[in-house]
Amino acid sequence: MLTFENVTKNYGNDTAVDALDMTIESGEITVLIGPSGCGKTTTLRMINRLIEPSSGHIYIDGVDIGKTDPVEHRRNIGYVIQQIALFPHMTIAENIALVPTLKKWSEQKKDERVDELLHFVGMPPETFKQRYPHELSGGQQQRIGVIRALAADPDIILMDEPFSALDPITRIALQEELIEMNNTLGKTIVFVTHDIDEALKLAGRIAVMKDGKIVQLDTPENLLRNPAHGFVEEFIGKDRLLRRPELIQVRDIMIAEPVTISPKRTLTQALERMRERKVDSLMVVEKEGRFVGVLTAGDVLDHFGRSMVVSEVVRTNVNRVPEDSNVSEVLAIMSTENVGYVPVVSDENILRGLITRSSLINVLGHGVTNGGGEA
Amino acid sequence: MKLIQYVLNNYGLMGGLLLQHLQLTGIAILSAIAIGVPLGILITRYKSIAGPILAVSSVFQTIPSIAFFGVLIPFLGIGKKTAIIVLFLYALLPIVKNTYTGIKEVSPFLKDAGKGMGMTNMQILTMVELPQSLPVIMAGVRIATVINIGTTTIAAYIGAGGLGQLIFTGIQLYRNEMILAGAIPAALLAILIDRLFGCIEYKMTSKGLKGESI
Numbered sequence: 213m214l215t216f217e218n219v220t221k222n223y224g225n226d227t228a229v230d231a232l233d234m235t236i237e238s239g240e241i242t243v244l245i246g247p248s249g250c251g252k253t254t255t256l257r258m259i260n261r262l263i264e265p266s267s268g269h270i271y272i273d274g275v276d277i278g279k280t281d282p283v284e285h286r287r288n289i290g291y292v293i294q295q296i297a298l299f300p301h302m303t304i305a306e307n308i309a310l311v312p313t314l315k316k317w318s319e320q321k322k323d324e325r326v327d328e329l330l331h332f333v334g335m336p337p338e339t340f341k342q343r344y345p346h347e348l349s350g351g352q353q354q355r356i357g358v359i360r361a362l363a364a365d366p367d368i369i370l371m372d373e374p375f376s377a378l379d380p381i382t383r384i385a386l387q388e389e390l391i392e393m394n395n396t397l398g399k400t401i402v403f404v405t406h407d408i409d410e411a412l413k414l415a416g417r418i419a420v421m422k423d424g425k426i427v428q429l430d431t432p433e434n435l436l437r438n439p440a441h442g443f444v445e446e447f448i449g450k451d452r453l454l455r456r457p458e459l460i461q462v463r464d465i466m467i468a469e470p471v472t473i474s475p476k477r478t479l480t481q482a483l484e485r486m487r488e489r490k491v492d493s494l495m496v497v498e499k500e501g502r503f504v505g506v507l508t509a510g511d512v513l514d515h516f517g518r519s520m521v522v523s524e525v526v527r528t529n530v531n532r533v534p535e536d537s538n539v540s541e542v543l544a545i546m547s548t549e550n551v552g553y554v555p556v557v558s559d560e561n562i563l564r565g566l567i568t569r570s571s572l573i574n575v576l577g578h579g580v581t582n583g584g585g586e587a
Numbered sequence: 588m589k590l591i592q593y594v595l596n597n598y599g600l601m602g603g604l605l606l607q608h609l610q611l612t613g614i615a616i617l618s619a620i621a622i623g624v625p626l627g628i629l630i631t632r633y634k635s636i637a638g639p640i641l642a643v644s645s646v647f648q649t650i651p652s653i654a655f656f657g658v659l660i661p662f663l664g665i666g667k668k669t670a671i672i673v674l675f676l677y678a679l680l681p682i683v684k685n686t687y688t689g690i691k692e693v694s695p696f697l698k699d700a701g702k703g704m705g706m707t708n709m710q711i712l713t714m715v716e717l718p719q720s721l722p723v724i725m726a727g728v729r730i731a732t733v734i735n736i737g738t739t740t741i742a743a744y745i746g747a748g749g750l751g752q753l754i755f756t757g758i759q760l761y762r763n764e765m766i767l768a769g770a771i772p773a774a775l776l777a778i779l780i781d782r783l784f785g786c787i788e789y790k791m792t793s794k795g796l797k798g799e800s801i
């Protein structure tokens with residue numbers, strides 16, 4: 213656990229970090245985010261003592277880092293920066309093994325570690341070990357930057373906008389790798405970015421900073437659900453708040469007039485109605501719109517030609533949701549029940565509308581519906 | 588040809604003078620490296636003295652060598668010692684200056700990354716700054732050496748010996764073959780040493796800095 217206690221950093225009369233209190237949990241990614249100049253880098257660099265606070269204390273697992281030997285302290289913390297900063301005169305192997313070299317590991321131990329880490333990011337050691345940084349692409353270079361920080365197996369890794377100089381496709385790939393990596397390794401990662409999408413994607417918790425202070429430190433979900441401050445809301449962006457499934461009510465996006473049929477109609481009539489309206493299921497409702505169940509085209513065809521009526525075939529054990537439920541609940545039903553539609557009903561079980569997969573996709577885009585289980 | 592005749596008759600003398608020449612240049616350059624590189628490093632650490640030190644060493648550079656010798660003779664007398672001091676001062680500027688610029692040009696991000704990963708100041712110097720700036724420092728040494736081989740010929744004027752002795756005597760005696768027997772080896776020596784240093788520089792510079800693929 214990493215704790216900031218009343219930490220201030222002044223430059224002359226300017227205050228870069230202002231009486232900061234913060235607790236960073238072990239084993240998860242904490243993202244520091246905020247506008248340019250709000251003190252993210254300064255905060256980060258105080259953790260490995262590249263910057264000393266003007267006042268206050270920082271503790272790692274209860275130990276005041278101000279009382280450690282700074283050089284030794286830094287060797288036990290991984291550090292990755294936007295500029296990548298691989299040493300151009302060293303081979304990839306030498307770059308990765310830098311901290312182990314400083315820690316005087318044996319050549320054999322270093323060599324094994326280098327191979328292990330290169331395999332870890334899918335870069336065959338035979339191909340890459342003896343290359344020099346300029347012989348790698350930007351994305352490959354930053355992969356090396358990341359595993360170099362892991363080399364001596366530190367508990368804490370600091371990353372200052374590590375992916376922001378990369379092209380979008382490479383950036384996404386490295387973000388995915390980082391998430392996966394940390395699911396395996398469980399490092400404490402402090403990650404600085406000014407990209408809110410990146411923060412929402414990576415973070416276990418997000419610290420939103422402004423003018424050297426933390427405005428809110430929370431999980432991405434809580435940040436989106438309850439922005440503590442107008443600034444947070446503004447920073448996250450209103451449209452992004454609206455796109456979050458748990459913030460969208462079903463009444464706002466449901467199909468208000470789904471195609472219905474009475475339980476007393478025949479299956480032939482039901483099929484004709486489906487054909488006419490180009491749908492593959494019908495909402496079965498009694499008079500006054502009381503919801504009975506759902507009739508699908510498959511059910512009709514299974515029983516077809518036996519002169520039955522809708523009430524004999526209708527599925528009544530259908531999951532339904534109230535109008536004020538949110539889209540994320542609907543997504544949960546869709547993914548656990550494996551259904552493509554969820555009827556919306558009032559308290560009196562009157563049919564109000566229908567949510568289908570395709571109506572959701574229109575609202576949320578593909579990514580969210582595929583990951584419906586996240587709700 | 589008179590030159591060939593002269594060389595055949597005097598190769599012993601010429602060889603001796605060549606060695607003397609190398610000795611003068613060598614001592615001056617080695618001491619200039621020994622003092623200049625640390626001085627160049629030092630002034631990157633203490634920025635406030637960088638300006639004055641570079642200014643002073645470039646003043647030495649602007650004084651014509653004959654005048655410089657002339658000024659020092661009353662204090663140090665003539666001979667090798669005076670010559671070496673002057674040659675040393677001439678060599679100093681390119682070496683100090685290139686060491687200083689070379690190290691200053693190392694990317695601050697590399698130094699930051701090194702420090703952030705737990706390098707000591709000495710390790711930042713030896714593992715990051717010096718390997719990075721080696722080509723620039725070596726270029727300074729090469730310039731200093733080539734200039735110095737030329738200037739050493741003038742040192743013969745104050746009785747320090749070297750190939751310049753043939754040139755000056757030749758001028759006094761109106762003997763062109765003697766002048767050439769001094770001048771041509773001196774020129775060849777400069778070219779050869781420059782090449783040699785080029786090779787050393789190439790060998791010492793990391794492949795990663797040469798921008799070639801393996």
Ligand SMILES: Nc1ncnc2c1ncn2[C@@H]1O[C@H](COP(=O)(O)OP(=O)(O)OP(=O)(O)O)[C@@H](O)[C@H]1O
Nearest residue numbers: 223226227228247248249250251252253254255406
């Ligand atoms: N060495 C310094 N001397 C003086 N002021 C500084 C110094 N370093 C940072 N600052 C100031 O401290 C404030 C915080 O800087 P910091 O680098 O932490 O911001 P940041 O949040 O990382 O910004 P960015 O997103 O642009 O990287 C800024 O106003 C900056 O100008």
Ligand SMILES: [Mg+2]
Nearest residue numbers: 252253254372
């Ligand atoms: Mg920054």
